[in-house]
Each structure stands twice: as structure tokens, then as C-alpha cells.
Amino acid sequence: MNRYFIGGSDAAAIMGCDPYQTERELAAIKLGLMPEPDLSSNPHSRRGLTYEALALKAYRKKMGGYLFRPMEFMLSTTPYIKGHLDALWGKRKDASKWERIVEVKCPSIWMLRKIQREGLPLSYIVQVQHYMMLKLAPKVADVVLLDSEAADILWPAY
Numbered sequence: 001m002n003r004y005f006i007g008g009s010d011a012a013a014i015m016g017c018d019p020y021q022t023e024r025e026l027a028a029i030k031l032g033l034m035p036e037p038d039l040s041s042n043p044h045s046r047r048g049l050t051y052e053a054l055a056l057k058a059y060r061k062k063m064g065g066y067l068f069r070p071m072e073f074m075l076s077t078t079p080y081i082k083g084h085l086d087a088l089w090g091k092r093k094d095a096s097k098w099e100r101i102v103e104v105k106c107p108s109i110w111m112l113r114k115i116q117r118e119g120l121p122l123s124y125i126v127q128v129q130h131y132m133m134l135k136l137a138p139k140v141a142d143v144v145l146l147d148s149e150a151a152d153i154l155w156p157a158y
Helices: 008-014 023-030 043-063 109-118 122-134
Strands: 066-068 073-075 078-083 087-090 100-105 140-147 152-154
Touching: 008 023, 008 122, 043 066, 043 087, 043 100, 043 140, 043 152, 073 122, 078 122, 100 122, 109 140, 122 140
Parallel strands: 100 140
Antiparallel strands: 066 087, 073 078, 087 100, 140 152
């Protein structure tokens, strides 16, 4: 249950840059005063679940190397701060030799065009920074944006 830890998606709300959830709403959920939102019927969540594997496949095709799909990471000093990364990428088959954090976003066409005009939303950047903190600041983190109309990723997306 997400109520008992702070994840990458929570980081943007904590920083006040989540367009869907305020700091107060997040606090109420974490304290058990509000139920966690049901995202199963959310079209943005469904799009992400539908296209994430396609985006990762396109990323690997462009990058070469290997993708590793970890479960979750946390800091040993603060086990209530966690992250569920979409993937790690490396040139070698050894998962301990990863080089990049990969975060997949499958935005609506409208949001994709907005990102092309204005750059990545701060909420995406904060989420990836949260993951970088958990993995002790890797050299690079990639936000992979899937254009579902073209069935390809936008490259580079940062």
C-alpha cells in the first residue's frame, strides 16, 4: 500500500508541482484521512500501462545495450522513501553496471505537443530526481516520451 511510504509520484505533490494532487491531499491520504485515488479507470494511467512496454522496446532499439526492470529501491537510512523505477539501462548485461535511470511517460497527444513547446513538466523532473536520489545520483536519467500516434519515442526527451 502506497500509504506507508513516499514514492516518486508523491515527490511532485510534496514540492507543490503536481497538477493532480496538492500537498494537503497527499498528507490526508498518507495519514489515512482520505482514501487513495483509484487510478484503474484514469485514461492517463491506462495509457501508461498500455504503452510502457512499447516505449521501453523503442528506447532499447535506439540505445542498444540492456534494460533491467527492477522492483523497487529505497534508502537504507530512510526505508519509508521508495521508488518504483520503470527501468535501468546499461551497455553490459550485468545489472549492477547500469548507467541510466529510465522513466517512461506516455502523455496524451495534447500534453505531448505542450511538452514539445514548453519542455518537460516540473512534476516529471521532480519524480526523476527522487529516483536519482534513491540510486545515489547516477550520471544520467532519461525521461522517455512515447508518441502513441507514431508508436515511437521522442528522442532526446530532455
